[in-house]
Amino acid sequence: MIYSEYLFPNDMHIYWSLMIVTYPFITGLIAGAFIASALFHVFGLEELKPISRFALMVSLAFMVCATLPLLFHLGHPERALNVVITPHWHSAMAGFGFIYSFYLVVLTLEIWLSYWEEIVAYSKTSASGVKRLFWKTVALGVDETSGEIRQANRRAIYILGLIGIPSACTLHGYVGFIFGSLKSNPWWSTPLMPQVFLLSAIVSGLALLIVMYIALSSKGYLTWSFECLRTLCFYLWLSMLFYMISEGLEILFFFYESSDAWFVISTLLSTKLWVSFVLIQVGIGIVVPFTLLSIMIFVRNNQGAYTTMAVIAAATALFEVWMMRWNIVIGGQQFSKSYVGFRSYHPEWLDQEGILTTMGLTLLPFLLLYLLTRILPMKEAVEDEEPPAEVEPG
Amino acid sequence: MDKKKNRRAFIKSAGRALAGLLMVVAIPKPGRAQRIHEIEIGEDAPDWLDHYWVYLIDTTKCIGCGACVRADKRENSVPPKFFRTWVERYQITEDNHVHVDSPNGGHDGFLPEDLAQLLTSVELETDGSPQGIGRVKKQGRVTKGFFVPKMCNHCRNTPCTQVCPVNASYQSPDGVVLVDKTRCIGCSYCVQACPYGSRYIHPEKHTADKCTWCYHRITKGLLPACVTVCPTGARKFGDLKDQSSEIKKLLSTQRLNVLKPELNTEPFCFYIGLEQSVR
Numbered sequence: 001m002i003y004s005e006y007l008f009p010n011d012m013h014i015y016w017s018l019m020i021v022t023y024p025f026i027t028g029l030i031a032g033a034f035i036a037s038a039l040f041h042v043f044g045l046e047e048l049k050p051i052s053r054f055a056l057m058v059s060l061a062f063m064v065c066a067t068l069p070l071l072f073h074l075g076h077p078e079r080a081l082n083v084v085i086t087p088h089w090h091s092a093m094a095g096f097g098f099i100y101s102f103y104l105v106v107l108t109l110e111i112w113l114s115y116w117e118e119i120v121a122y123s124k125t126s127a128s129g130v131k132r133l134f135w136k137t138v139a140l141g142v143d144e145t146s147g148e149i150r151q152a153n154r155r156a157i158y159i160l161g162l163i164g165i166p167s168a169c170t171l172h173g174y175v176g177f178i179f180g181s182l183k184s185n186p187w188w189s190t191p192l193m194p195q196v197f198l199l200s201a202i203v204s205g206l207a208l209l210i211v212m213y214i215a216l217s218s219k220g221y222l223t224w225s226f227e228c229l230r231t232l233c234f235y236l237w238l239s240m241l242f243y244m245i246s247e248g249l250e251i252l253f254f255f256y257e258s259s260d261a262w263f264v265i266s267t268l269l270s271t272k273l274w275v276s277f278v279l280i281q282v283g284i285g286i287v288v289p290f291t292l293l294s295i296m297i298f299v300r301n302n303q304g305a306y307t308t309m310a311v312i313a314a315a316t317a318l319f320e321v322w323m324m325r326w327n328i329v330i331g332g333q334q335f336s337k338s339y340v341g342f343r344s345y346h347p348e349w350l351d352q353e354g355i356l357t358t359m360g361l362t363l364l365p366f367l368l369l370y371l372l373t374r375i376l377p378m379k380e381a382v383e384d385e386e387p388p389a390e391v392e393p394g
Numbered sequence: 395m396d397k398k399k400n401r402r403a404f405i406k407s408a409g410r411a412l413a414g415l416l417m418v419v420a421i422p423k424p425g426r427a428q429r430i431h432e433i434e435i436g437e438d439a440p441d442w443l444d445h446y447w448v449y450l451i452d453t454t455k456c457i458g459c460g461a462c463v464r465a466d467k468r469e470n471s472v473p474p475k476f477f478r479t480w481v482e483r484y485q486i487t488e489d490n491h492v493h494v495d496s497p498n499g500g501h502d503g504f505l506p507e508d509l510a511q512l513l514t515s516v517e518l519e520t521d522g523s524p525q526g527i528g529r530v531k532k533q534g535r536v537t538k539g540f541f542v543p544k545m546c547n548h549c550r551n552t553p554c555t556q557v558c559p560v561n562a563s564y565q566s567p568d569g570v571v572l573v574d575k576t577r578c579i580g581c582s583y584c585v586q587a588c589p590y591g592s593r594y595i596h597p598e599k600h601t602a603d604k605c606t607w608c609y610h611r612i613t614k615g616l617l618p619a620c621v622t623v624c625p626t627g628a629r630k631f632g633d634l635k636d637q638s639s640e641i642k643k644l645l646s647t648q649r650l651n652v653l654k655p656e657l658n659t660e661p662f663c664f665y666i667g668l669e670q671s672v673r
Contacts, residue, residue: 001486001671006494008544008591009477015582015595075580075600079560082579088561093583096559183657184553184589337591338494338673 007341014333014345017353019073021325022361024175024197025204027066028321029365032205032239033058034107034168036232041110042161047231050223051213054378056111058209061369063104068361072353092178099174103167110160112138113153115376120145172201179328186261186339187268187332192250196324199243204321206236207289210314214307221378226303233310236317237293244286247324264339272334272342277327285320289313442568446634447607447662449618450641450650451543454667455628458483458541460503462620462629467501469608469619476594477501478605479545479620484672487534492671500541542672543629545620546571546592546605547653547661554584554593563602569634569662570609575601589657607631 033055039045040052048055071077084097112119120143123135136143173194179185180193210232217224254262269277292313299306330345348354458481466472466479481500485493497504548571555563555571562577563584573584578601585593585602596603608618612631616622621631632641644666651668652661 001490001492003673004491004493006482006496006673009475009480009496009499010591010594012475013594015585070581073581075582075595076578079577079579082560082577086560086577088558090555091557091559091583093557093559093581178583182553182557182587184587333586337589340494340673 003340005341006338007336007343008338011336011338011341012343014330014343016329016333017073017345017351018347018355018358019069019353019361021322021329022358023066023069023073024201024329025322025325026062026069026362026365027175028172028197028201028204028325029062029208030059030066030103030205031168031172031198031201032203032207033062033209034164034205035202036206036209036235037110038161038165038168039231039235041157042165045231047225047227049380050217050225050228051209051232051380053111053114053380054212054216054222055209056107056114057372057376057378058212058369059107059205060111061372062365063100063107064368065361065365067100068364069358072357072361092174092181095174099167099171103164103171106160106164106167110157110164111376113157113160116149116153117145118376169198172198175201179332184337185332186254186264187335188328189261190250190253192246192253196243196246196250199239199246200321200324202239203236203243203317206232206239207314207317207321210236210310211318214311216378221373223379226306229307229310233293233296233306233313236314237290237297240286240290240293240317244290247286260339264335267342268331268335272344273327273331276323277331281320281323281327285316285323289317289320292316442566442613444635445568445612447548447569447612448632448634448641448645449545449548449607449663450630450632450644450666451663452628452630452666453540453542453669455626456481456541456543457626457628458500458504459625460500461623461625462543463499463501465619465623466605469611470606472603473597476597476603478592478603479543482542482544482672484538484540484542484669485536486538486669486671488537489534491534493536494673500543504541538669540667540669542665542668543620544590544592544653545663546588546607547590547659547663548605548607550660550662551658553587553589553657553659557583557587559583566609570607570612571604572606572609573602573604575599578602589654589659 036048037052037055037059040048071080074080081097083094084101087094087097116139119135119139123132123139123143126132126135142149176194176197179188179197180190183189210229213222213229213232216222251265254265289312292309296306296309296313299309333343334345335342347358349356351357460481462479463477463481466477470478472478477499479499480496481504482494482496483500483504487493548565548569550565550569552563552565552571555561555565558564558578559581560577560579562574562579563571564574565571580595580600580602582595582602585595588604593602593604595601608616608620611618618629618631621629630641630644632639634642634645636642645664648666650664650666652664653668653672
C-alpha cells in the first residue's frame, strides 16, 4: 500500500527541542573527561598525567550545568525535584536524579582528594582569614599532607575511579535508554541506543579534552606532552571506531529487517535527515575525523602536523556528536506516529528553548571551568613522590 | 564523667523521641486514607472498584459528522489545534493508494463536495517510490472509503504511564488513564511514548493532556460527551462489570480489533470493522 502524507492532528508540534539536544551533548562531554582521568588513575596510563586533574575539573564544570537545559525545557520546572522526591520507578527518566547525584558525588570526592595538597596548603597560606577558613572547612580541619595521607588519598582516588567508570557508563547508557526504550518511535527504539550514546559521549569528551589540551598547553596553562596528545588521540580513534560500528549496525539492522520501521526511517534519511545526517554527520562528522585519526597513528615525529590534524579531527568529532544528538532527538520527532507524515523544526533565536539559550547553556560550563581554574590549579601536582625518608645518622 | 554520661543519655533519649515522632508522622495509620476519602468525597461517592470501563468504536457506522470532536472540545475546553478525539477519513483507490486526512481533526466534518470529487477521481500525493512519499501525483478511483474516530486507547499495558517520572500519569482502578495536572512536570516523555498521538502538552497549563473518557461525567453515571452526541451510535461506552450492558454483549459477539496491536499496549478502545490500512 502506498500512503499519501498524513500527520495525526496532535503531531504538528515538536516537543523535545534544542534543549533536549543540548542536554545529552553536555552530559556526554562529562564522560570523556572522566574516562581520560580514569585511564591515568585506575589503569596507570602515565602519559595522561598532564591532563588527569584538569579532566576532572572539566567533568565537574559540565556536570554542574548538565541539568540546566532540562529546567529550561520542563513545563513546570518548579516541580523538577519531584523526580527524586516522588519518583515513579517504572520510568526510565526517574533514575536520572539518583544516577546523576551519585556520579556528581564520586566526581567531587575525586577532585577533593586529587587537590588535597593544594587545599591544605591554601588553608595555611591564604592571605585573608575568610579564605583560610574556607579552605580549612574544605580540608575538614585536617592539615596533614604526610606520605601516609597521600598514599591513602591515592588509594581512595583509585577506588573512586573504579566506581566512576561504571557510574559514567550508567549515566550515558541511561540517557540512551530513555530514547531507546520507546517502542512508539522506530528511529529511537533499538537496544543499541544506550551503547551509541555511551560511545558518542566518550568521543565528544575526549575530543573536547584534545582541543582544550592543545589550546591551554600552547599558552602554558597545562604541561605540554606529545605523548599525552598521542594517547588521547589514540583513544579517540578507538572510541570512534566502536561508535561507528554501533551506529552502522543500527542502520544496517533497520535496513535488513525492512520492517515498518525501515519504511519511516528510509524516508526520513532520504528527506528530512538527508543533509543533517547523511551529508553532515556521516559525510563530514565521521569520515573527516576518523580518516585523520587513522593517518595520525602513523605520524610519529612531525609534532606540528600531528597537532594540526588533532585539532581538526577533534573539532569535527565534537561537531559530529552534536549533530548526532540533533539527528536523534529532532530527527526522531520529524515524523508523525502515523509513520506516513513528516514535519519540520525551525528553532527560534529568542525562544526559551531557542538558539541563544542553547548557545548560552553550552558556553556556561566553560565559564564555570574558568572560575574553577581560578580557585584550583589546572596543572598536575608538581610533587607527586613520597617525601624523602629521614636518613638515620650513621 | 557524670556530665559526659548525662549528655550521652540525653542524646540517646532525644534520638529515640525523634525517631518515634518521625514514625508517627510518616507512617499512615490504618483507616486514615478512608477517613480522608469520606471527608473530601463523601460517603455517597461512587466506588471506582464497582466499574471497569471500556470503549468501542464501530467504524462502519461513523459518518464523519464531527459532532463528537465538537462536543469534546466544548465539554473539556480543549485548546485550538489540539485534540482529545479526532476523526480520520480514509480513501483507498483501486491501485491501493491510501489517502488519509483529518482537516481540523474532523471538527467541522468532511465537506460533501470534497467527498464527491474524491469518489470519482482523486489526486494523491505519492511518488511511486517504495516508500510512497513524494510529490508525483497519481490518479485513481476510490473504491473504499470510511471514517475512523480516534482517541486515547486507555491501554492496559500503557507506555505513557510507564514512562512518567513522577507518576502524574496513572491508571485508575476502573480502567481509565488519567493525568494529575498538579503533579505533571511537563517533560513530554509521555507524549513521546504514546504510539497513537493521543497526548499533547496543554499550551496554557504546560502539562500533559489527553482524553479522560470524560471521567467527570462517567463517575456521575453519565456517558462521555462524544458518545452522547454520536448520531449513529458508532461510539459505545460501558461497564465491563455490568453483565447486562450493551457493550458487554457487543464485545463478546463482535469481531474486534485494536490499533497497532503489534506494540502490545493492550488498548481498551476496541474497533469493529477496522481496515488493515488504518495507522
